Amino acid sequence: MPSLDYSRAADLSERLEQRLVDSLESDVTTTRRAVLGSIGLAGSAALTGIGRADSEGEHGGGGGGSHGNFGAVGEYDNTTFDPHEFLYQFNTGRGEQENVPQAIYEEDGRTVREFEFTAVDTTVTIAPGIEFPAWAYNGQVPGPTIRAVEGDLIRVTFENLGRHAHTIHPHLRNLNPEMDGIPQNGPGVLDTGESFTYEWIAQPAGTHFYHCHSLPLKEHIHRGLYGTIVIDPDPERVAERPEEYCNYHASQITDELRADLVAEAKTRNHEYPENDAVNEMVIVMNSFDTNFDGGNEVYAANTRAFAYGVGRTDGEGNWQAGETKHPIQIDGQQRQRIYLANATEFDLVNSFHTHSQFFDYYDHGTTLTPTLQTVDTIMQCQAQRGIIELDYSTHDPGLYMFHAHQSEFAELGWMSFFEVV
Numbered sequence: 409m410p411s412l413d414y415s416r417a418a419d420l421s422e423r424l425e426q427r428l429v430d431s432l433e434s435d436v437t438t439t440r441r442a443v444l445g446s447i448g449l450a451g452s453a454a455l456t457g458i459g460r461a462d463s464e465g466e467h468g469g470g471g472g473g474s475h476g477n478f479g480a481v482g483e484y485d486n487t488t489f490d491p492h493e494f495l496y497q498f499n500t501g502r503g504e505q506e507n508v509p510q511a512i513y514e515e516d517g518r519t520v521r522e523f524e525f526t527a528v529d530t531t532v533t534i535a536p537g538i539e540f541p542a543w544a545y546n547g548q549v550p551g552p553t554i555r556a557v558e559g560d561l562i563r564v565t566f567e568n569l570g571r572h573a574h575t576i577h578p579h580l581r582n583l584n585p586e587m588d589g590i591p592q593n594g595p596g597v598l599d600t601g602e603s604f605t606y607e608w609i610a611q612p613a614g615t616h617f618y619h620c621h622s623l624p625l626k627e628h629i630h631r632g633l634y635g636t637i638v639i640d641p642d643p644e645r646v647a648e649r650p651e652e653y654c655n656y657h658a659s660q661i662t663d664e665l666r667a668d669l670v671a672e673a674k675t676r677n678h679e680y681p682e683n684d685a686v687n688e689m690v691i692v693m694n695s696f697d698t699n700f701d702g703g704n705e706v707y708a709a710n711t712r713a714f715a716y717g718v719g720r721t722d723g724e725g726n727w728q729a730g731e732t733k734h735p736i737q738i739d740g741q742q743r744q745r746i747y748l749a750n751a752t753e754f755d756l757v758n759s760f761h762t763h764s765q766f767f768d769y770y771d772h773g774t775t776l777t778p779t780l781q782t783v784d785t786i787m788q789c790q791a792q793r794g795i796i797e798l799d800y801s802t803h804d805p806g807l808y809m810f811h812a813h814q815s816e817f818a819e820l821g822w823m824s825f826f827e828v829v
């Protein structure tokens with residue numbers, strides 16, 4: 409890819425990141441409006457930024473000039489949460505993630521996928537040097553991605569080790585109100601030290617959301633207590649009841665359509681080899697109110713501002729060892745599937761836009777035929793989610809941007825790239 413100028417892309421990412429970090433550090437009352445208009449803020453006397461745990465003063469030279477202070481912001485120090493690893497961490501009960509104790513076994517003829525969740529108070533790094541005081545499931549934001557097959561039993565043993573009362577509320581078709589994870593039902597909220605075992609039937613197939621339902625709701629969510637539940641369709645059930653997975657009446661289902669739906673279901677089900685051919689990723693759009701004024705200062709895909717932006721490289725797709733900020737590298741010949749959820753608080757909607765490519769979208773992921781075809785932008789309300797399927801097989805290798813098309817969200821961290829190789 410000799411014609412591609414990776415360093416120019418890196419420069420731009422760094423300028424945006426510099427502006428964001430400078431603004432967060434320079435004034436505790438920074439609002440996102442101030443960040444966006446912050447030319448004059450760069451390099452101003454640094455007050456203590458809220459939530460800034462590490463103040464090593466790595467900002468030499470007084471912040472960004474017109475070309476930014478390249479390298480001054482740089483890489484993330486904290487590697488306990490890696491947004492690149494998070495993309496591919498699906499917890500199915502088989503021990504995928506060290507900090508998520510899990511097991512898979514049969515019980516009364518049903519597959520049980522069991523997980524141990526713990527709510528803790530912690531800090532998460534949202535931009536280089538900027539830490540946010542979070543409440544988190546198993547210490548990470550977003551919380552661990554749970555993955556099950558339609559009809560399985562998901563058993564979550566939940567212990568609250570945080571200083572506030574929490575719950576886990578799943579967006580699933582849940583027949584037992586005791587398991588709904590709200591203050592009014594079942595165990596209600598769990599105080600510090602309390603625990604409860606939630607049991608949910610994995611239904612319907614789709615991309616779902618879970619979050620704490622304690623009050624005030626907006627605070628418990630925006631602090632970080634949320635994650636996704638991916639429910640894979642069961643191809644055998646799809647063969648029996650295809651009309652439940654598409655926008656067709658049972659009388660309109662032909663043998664051909666049925667076969668197509670079953671084939672699609674196999675590509676979505678992690679227990680079928682057909683699924684191996686698809687590159688699957690989880691992206692949670694989230695945001696952070698660093699000064700607790702009820703508006704967000706930082707936006708991200710999977711928590712870290714610009715984590716999928718362009719860092720320094722040799723220009724041939726080889727990122728240097730230890731780099732924590734780089735594009736999502738994908739094989740152009742492989743089908744790409746993104747399980748996308750919106751966990752943004754305070755703003756009504758978030759969005760996902762791809763450059764130079766159009767995609768199919770499955771709203772809530774509950775259908776096997778697209779609910780939107782050939783679009784390059786979708787929006788999601790709070791807690792809305794869906795599946796995006798992308799194909800770059802006809803594209804030249806190189807950098808393809810994707811970002812929120814609320815342009816201010818993009819400038820405040822929610823801007824990313826695929827690197828097609």
Ligand SMILES: [Cu+2]
Pocket residue numbers: 543572573574575620621622628629633
């Ligand atoms: Cu909570």
